[in-house]
Amino acid sequence: MVFESGRNGPDVVITGMVHGNEYAGGHALERLRRTAPVPAIGRVTLILANLKAFDRFDRSAPMASRYKDEDLNRLWHPSRLNSEEQSNELERARELRPFIERADLLLDLHSTLWPSNPLFIVPPRRRSSDLACALASEAGLPTLVLTDLGHHGGSRLIEHARFMAVGGTGRSCLLEAGLHWEPQTVDVMEKVSRRFLAEALNVHLQGVAQDKTQPVRLAVVTDNVTAKSAEFSFVEPWVGNTCIPRAGTVIARDGHDAICTPYDDCLLIVPNLRPKQGQLAVRLARRTAVHLNS
Numbered sequence: 001m002v003f004e005s006g007r008n009g010p011d012v013v014i015t016g017m018v019h020g021n022e023y024a025g026g027h028a029l030e031r032l033r034r035t036a037p038v039p040a041i042g043r044v045t046l047i048l049a050n051l052k053a054f055d056r057f058d059r060s061a062p063m064a065s066r067y068k069d070e071d072l073n074r075l076w077h078p079s080r081l082n083s084e085e086q087s088n089e090l091e092r093a094r095e096l097r098p099f100i101e102r103a104d105l106l107l108d109l110h111s112t113l114w115p116s117n118p119l120f121i122v123p124p125r126r127r128s129s130d131l132a133c134a135l136a137s138e139a140g141l142p143t144l145v146l147t148d149l150g151h152h153g154g155s156r157l158i159e160h161a162r163f164m165a166v167g168g169t170g171r172s173c174l175l176e177a178g179l180h181w182e183p184q185t186v187d188v189m190e191k192v193s194r195r196f197l198a199e200a201l202n203v204h205l206q207g208v209a210q211d212k213t214q215p216v217r218l219a220v221v222t223d224n225v226t227a228k229s230a231e232f233s234f235v236e237p238w239v240g241n242t243c244i245p246r247a248g249t250v251i252a253r254d255g256h257d258a259i260c261t262p263y264d265d266c267l268l269i270v271p272n273l274r275p276k277q278g279q280l281a282v283r284l285a286r287r288t289a290v291h292l293n294s
């Protein structure tokens with residue numbers, strides 16, 4: 001759904017349900033739609049990304065409707081978009097592509113299967129980190145801005161060339177807003193989206209928010225921990241973004257191996273508390289005082 005001001009200005013896009021079962025994003029977008037968010041200048045586009053997957057939602061198997069053929073959030077590299085391959089999600093990505101290619105600012109709403117404190121995730125571009133910091137600097141919103149170097153398995157929406165081009169202008173940011181299917185996750189998504197719309201022009205023109213009422217925490221992913229065996233288990237049911245103070249703390253066991261934190265103040269990012277063999281179990285992140293520049 002597109003809301004046009006009729007005047008030149010930033011092209012602002014909010015996406016939800018890129019993963020079909022994350023319907024908190026659908027609720028948040030519906031709340032926004034009802035308020036008809038016509039901007040003073042520019043354009044706002046709200047996108048429900050994977051309704052075909054959601055159509056198959058079944059309460060008894062809620063994870064089965066994350067996607068239909070493949071993960072829509074791994075397809076955004078030109079090598080996939082321009083390929084001859086066909087899938088339900090590739091078709092949808094190609095449909096949405098014109099809206100993404102013209103976006104100056106993108107907010108992509110997500111939720112998690114396991115408990116995690118909300119956080120922003122940005123690709124390794126300073127302009128996107130600035131966007132997330134602008135969102136995170138309002139009291140009551142998530143304070144952690146995490147930069148990573150991509151996800152194994154393919155490019156996410158926030159890594160589309162529009163946002164990755166060196167010297168480009170498109171800014172993108174992903175919000176992990178909390179647990180799937182929890183009402184408060186919708187509230188977090190809505191608050192962040194409203195902040196995003198309110199500060200869009202400031203961020204677009206200056207890279208900073210006008211109103212800042214809380215400090216932001218920056219972190220960078222340093223390690224992906226994959227379950228090497230079927231016996232992988234965490235020593236505690238860690239909540240996402242937990243900070244482990246001491247290096248060398250055992251956080252999980254994998255067969256005969258103990259998985260330890262490699263440095264002090266190590267953040268555990270969105271742990272998957274029951275990873276299958278070969279799956280990503282947790283990502284480790286280090287606090288940093290400066291942006292990862294590029």
Ligand SMILES: [Zn+2]
Nearest residue numbers: 019022110111
């Ligand atoms: Zn998701």
